[in-house]
Amino acid sequence: MKKNENIFSWVNNIPWGRTLRIMKVLLILLTTTLVSFASGSFSQSKNFTFQLKNVNLLEVFEQIEAHSDIQVAYDVSAIDVTRKINIDVNGESVEKVLQKALENTDLSFRVMNRYVVIIKNDEISELASQQQKTVTGKVTDSSGQPLPGVTVVLKGTTTGIITDSSGKYTLPNIPADATLVFSFVGMKAQEIIVSGKSQINVTMVEETVGIEEVVAIGYGTMKKSDLTGSMASIGRQEITELPVYSMDNVLQGRSAGMQITQGGYRPGEASSILIRGQRSLAGSNAPLVVVDGVPVESGLMDINPSDVESVEILKDASSSAIYGSRAANGVILVTTRRGKEGRAIVEYNGYTGIQYTFERLDLMDTPTYAEFVRDAHRLAGSYTDDTKIFAPWQLEAITQNRTTDWQDLVFDRGFQQNHTLSVRGGTENTKYSISATLLEHKATVPNNDYKRLSARFNVDQNLSSWLRVGLSFFLSDSYKHQSVAFANVIKNSPMVLPYDEDGTIRMEDELGDRNPLYDMQRENSLDETLETRILGTVYGEVDIIPEHLTFRTTFSPDFQFTTRGKYTRDVISSASKNGGKTLNTLYESMLTYHDTFFEKHRVHLTAMYGVQNYKSDSYSIVGRGLPYEHQLYHNLGSVEILDSWGTGLSEWALESYMLRANYVYDDRYLLTFTGRVDGSSRLAEGKKYGLFPSMAVAWHIKNEDFMKDVDFLSELKLRFSIGQTGNTGISPYQTQGVLYKGDVYSFSGNDVRFFEHGAIPNPDLKWERTLSKNLGLSFGFRNNRFTGSIDVYDNNTFDLMMNRNLPFTTGYTSVLENVGETRNRGLEVEISSINIKTPNFTWSTDLNFSMNRNEIVSLYGGKDDDVGNNWFIGEPININYYWVFDGIWQLGEEEAAAVYGATPGDFRIKDLNTDSKIDDEDRSILGSEEPSWIAGITNRLQYKNFDFSVFIYTVQGTQHQSVYGASGYLDLLSLQAHAYQDNIRDVEYWMPDRPSNKYQKPHIGSQTMNQIQSFSNTSFVRVKNMTLGYNIPQDLISRLRLSRARIYTSVQNPFTFTSFGGYDPEAARDFDMPNYTTFLLGINLTF
Structure with missing residues (x-):
């Protein structure tokens, strides 16, 4: 008991x-x-x-x-x-x-x-009081593995903790009605209501691209499942996995339909970007870049990838017509990182590395070149001995078998480093994000470098439940220096010496060619650009009807200050200085309304009014004969000869009205209407305003009742859009007469300056327009482990702005008119898959493929070709038009060759019209600089704490003209003794005792058609990046208060597969800096 x-x-x-x-x-x-x-x-x-x-x-x-x-x-x-x-x-x-x-x-x-x-x-x-208790738990990933380093925060406070190496956490004194926020890099943040529980276990889900993801669409955001247009979204993971400092390198090969081509390999040099091909002949073909809702004129170069949260590429009219007259070439939306509620998160991302140019042109050395010169004279019947064709200094080089390899002398080890420190966090009412970046890049060719210091600050403040304000501020200060043209590294003779007997670098050689080593000394040749940019944005947002109607107003000023100075030391030194300042201001007010009616009807309305003003002040001065060399370009007022000077002012304005309506019925049927009116000061009176409408429909087939039992299918959506966009990427004064300074004449003993007209003004100049049609299918299988999209499009650009040549009797050379039409049609495919996913191993793949067919439909209002510009009706815009190479005339074909004025060893040209002569009628289209197709593929593998990725990019079907990429000129440029041409590629040229059907014989004197062998296939497959990383275990870094620590090594451009004989098939230029391979070591830290 x-x-x-x-x-x-x-x-x-x-x-x-x-x-x-x-x-x-x-x-x-x-x-x-x-x-x-x-x-x-x-x-x-x-x-x-x-x-x-x-x-x-x-x-x-x-x-x-x-x-x-x-x-x-x-x-x-x-x-x-x-x-x-x-x-x-x-x-x-x-x-x-x-x-x-x-x-x-x-x-x-x-x-x-x-x-x-x-x-x-x-x-x-x-x-x-009774429910306030200690909460414990464990955090795992979707495979059940513990997740160390997960941040667990009491919502609305800074109270929090980080999970240990076993994924466990303990939080004392937690109210029963509290909410815990779980966050981890690469995972979806989760909010869990405590509800009196003492143990809360959480399974984190990877941040994958799914149909419920919210993406930027221009003037707002939208669930990806509600999209009706064609767009691509690139998230934080894809942006940060490539350790590069420019966004154009991040985006290259990442989206179907977007072609990014390296403009060159000098540090700080921007790339060219095309979305769905080239449309315009005289206007701009660059897409509009919008950063946090603000259009920027400087493209992607100033944007630090570490600051970017996501990038959306708007490709069809439905998605891009909201930007009206500036969206004909597509739109790139960049969203920077902003603060989130919770404790302050400190991140450091940095890398440093070295660069090498491994590629070398196979140029002739001294013995080979000497024999080439002898062969040219032998074939011309002018060779007796070396003393008659070579100068003493050349004979010395031949006798000593001495070769100057300019490529080995010039190419050096490059260097690159990039460091970003950021802090993000906030409370329920105040959220902030601050970052600073230091970048330095020195190329493999000395005296070519780029430095940039930038900072970004974003803050969002809730003043009340219905009023919000925010501020974004970006500051960038950059310095770029480039040496003189790279041409002399290739062209200079292998016989000359770069140094005098005392070791001093020579300024010029015996032939008057400048020594590239001399010009790569900064005190001898200077070309530097300094640029400061300040971009600010302030906004206010008011909830007129909470959760339904919102008004937002934004003001954004963009200041840029640029100075470029050049100096060249010579017998009479020269210098120049130019630059200026620009101010680009944007004011926009926007009203948005969204609501749901009768549970199945959702509407989203957006109305906007905006005004943009652009003003640029510039100056330029060029002079020779500096009294003090050390002043470089800083005191041009004291030069002996003032070659030119001047100032300039350029202004334009744009006024815009926009309305967009989205309607969704039962998550099955979607409809989008957009209308935008733009008024541009660049166009003629009465032609300034243009309407740019678009319409799109979409059908969520997967949400139909008859598809709900198809378990393996997670998404199936059919999309169609049609709409118009515009283009005014021209000078602001094309509709006005412009006067140019002419010569000075003497009248009655007085000197009188005359001014002359340039191009004739066109008072009827109007918008260049593009009508776009797009049909697309989005799909997903097995709970979106395999997703993708297929799009076909047809874009017609009409009222092309083109310069029409005028008769001399008019007194003008040309006039800009709306008289042409082009067409772009294409196919795009994007696929993402998770191939293997186990508790310890994951393998995923992203693939994109696109092909675009570009053609000129009409020119100057008719069907006539413009041979002078290589523009032909029915052909691509950028084609190579030349005579057709048909091999080499051989011994025994003397009689046939003589008909065309040739002899054995000369190149043979196809007589296309068989009239026994070679003239312009025998020229033909050889190929196009535009690719047949482009593709990119990324494979990511993760095994426990190790991760590995490889990115491959390919461009196929391109042809470019490049002398050194093909054969090089095989002509001696002068009949004078001791004179000869630039150095050339070491090829097996034709000689009577060793006939070739590929390379002609050497000539004394230049041939009129010597470029016939300079066209090359520039298709390539390039391994752009390979990265291996390791996440240090949490139990090793937790005592340092680190939630994440990752080290990695990366190699960029390790392999390129191509038949092109020059330095690089992508740039395909003879005399620009070559590409390089970069080896990096980096670290990512999160505190």
């Missing part, structure tokens, strides 16, 4: 009254919570209007339930039914009604979706 008393004696000590009350409250809360989750979300936007006199609380609750879907839960014993009240409400929310009804009582309420719970105040406090 005593034993039983010991076991159950604790029952007698329980305060049963208070415990039952608490259990009752918990039961009510639990029931309403479960029901609310089952019933979906509910907007407490219902307003009540009624007047009650001398009623009790139960009658008020009945009135609320009668006029809404809300149900009121309460304990009858807690309600004083004898208490009478008077209540008068007019258009007020349920919260306001209950506040009035429960005034001066001991009752409170909780609203949860469609349910209201009435609770006594003391029970709430007892419940809260």
Whole structure:
């Protein structure tokens, strides 16, 4: 008996009254919570209007339930039914009604979706105090593996902790109604309501691209599942996995339909970007770049990838027409990182590395070149001995078998480093993001470098529940220096010496060619550009109708200050200085409305008004004969000869109106209408304003009832769009007459300066327009482990702005008119897949493929070709038009060769019209600089803490003209003794004793058609990047207060497969700096 008393004696000590009350409250809360989750979300936007006199609380609750879907839960014993009240409400929310009804009582309420719970105040406090406890748990990934380094924060505070090496955490003194926020890099953040639980285990899900992802669409965001247009989204993971300092390198090969071509390999040099091919002949073909809603004129070069959260590429009219006249070439939306609620997160991302140019042109050395010169004279019958054709210094080089390899002398080890430090965090009302970046890049050719220091600051502030303001600020200060043209490294003779006998670097050789080593000394040749940029954005946002109608206004000034100075030391030194300042301001106001009607109808309306003003002041001065060499270009007012000077002013403005309407029915049928009116000061009076409409429809086939049982299919959407965009990428003064300074003439002893007209003004110049049509299919399989899209498009650009040549009798050379049309048609495919996913190993692949067919439909309003510009109706814009190489005339073909004025060893040209002569009628289209297709593929592998990625990019079907990429000229440029041409490629040229059908014989003198062998196939497959990383275990770094530490090594451009004989098939230029291979070591730290 005593034993039983010991076991159950604790029952007698329980305060049963208070415990039952608490259990009752918990039961009510639990029931309403479960029901609310089952019933979906509910907007407490219902307003009540009624007047009650001398009623009790139960009658008020009945009135609320009668006029809404809300149900009121309460304990009858807690309600004083004898208490009478008077209540008068007019258009007020349920919260306001209950506040009035429960005034001066001991009752409170909780609203949860469609349910209201009435609770006594003391029970709430007892419940809260009794529920405040220590919460523990474990965080794992989707495969069940523990996740160390996950941040667990009490929402609305800075209280938090990081999971240990086993993925476990412990948080003391957590209120029962608190919310915990779990966040980790590469995972979706989760918010978990404690609800009195003492243990909360969480499974983190990878941040994958899915149909519910929210993406930027221009003037707002939208769920990816609601998109009706063609666009590509590149997320944070893809952006940061390549350690590069420019966004154009990040984006190259990452999106179907976007072709990014290296403009060269000098540090700080921007790339050219085309989206769905080239459209315009005279206007701009560059896409519009928008950063955080602000269009920028400088492209992607100034944007630090570490600051970027996501990039969206708008490709069809439905997605890009919202930017109207500037969207004909597509739009690139860049969203920078912003602060999030929670503790401050400090990140450091940095890398450093070295670079080498491994590629070498196979140029002739001294013995080979000497024999080439002898062979040329032998074939011309002018060779007797070396003393008759070579100078003494050349004979010395030949005798000593001495060769100057200019490539080995010039190419050096390059260097690159990039360091970014950022801090992000915030509270419920204030969120901030701050970053600073230091970049330095020295090329493999000395005296070519680029430095940039930049900072970005974003802050968002909730002033109240209905008013928000924000500020973004970007500052960049850069320095770029480049040496003189790279040409002399290739062209200079292998026989000359770079140094004098005392070791001094020579300025010129015996032939007057400048020594590239001399010009690569900064004190001898200077070409530097300094640029400072300040871009700011302030905004205010007001909720006119909470959760439905919002007004936002934005103002953004963009300042740029540029100075470029050049100096060349010579017998008479020369210098120049030019630069200026630009101010680009944008003001926009936007009204957005969204709502859901009858559960199945969703609408989203956006209206915008904007004004953009651009102003540029510039100057330029060029002079020779500097009195003090050390002043370089800084004192041009004292030069002996002032060659030119001048100043300039350029201004333009754009006024815009925009309206967009999105409608979704039952998540199955989607409709988008967009209309934008732009007025440009660049166009003629009466032609300044243009309307750019678009329409798109989409069908979520997967959401149909007949598809819901198809389990393997997770997404299937059909899309179609049609619309117009515009282009005014021309000079602001094309519609006005421009005067140019002419010569000075003497009249009656007085010198008079004359001015002359340039191009004739065109008062009828109007918008260049593009009509775009797009049909697309988006799909996903196996819970989106395999996703992709297929798009076909047809873009017609008409009213092309082209310079029409005018007769000399008019007094003008040309006039810009709307007289042409081009067409671009293409196919795009994008596929993403998770190939293998196990607890320890993951392999995923991203693939994109695109092909574009470009053609000229009409020119100058008709069907005539423009041979002078290589423009032909029905052909691509950029074609190579020349004579057709047909091998080499051989011995025994003397008679046939003589018909064309040739001899054995000369190149043979196809006589296309068989008229026994070679003239312009025998020229033909050899190929196009535009690719047949481009593709990019990224494979990512992760094994435990190791990760590896490889990115391959290919361009196929291109042809470029490149002398050194093909054969080199095999001509001696002069008949004079001791003179010869530039160095050339070491090829097996034709000689009578060793005939070749590929390379002609050497000539003395230049041939008129010597470029016939300079066209090369520049297709290539390039391994752009290979990166191997390792995430250091959490138990090793937790004592350093680190939540993540990753080290990696990366190699860029390790392999290129091509038949092109020059330095690089992508740039395909003879005399520009070659590409390089970069080896990097980097680290990512998160505190």
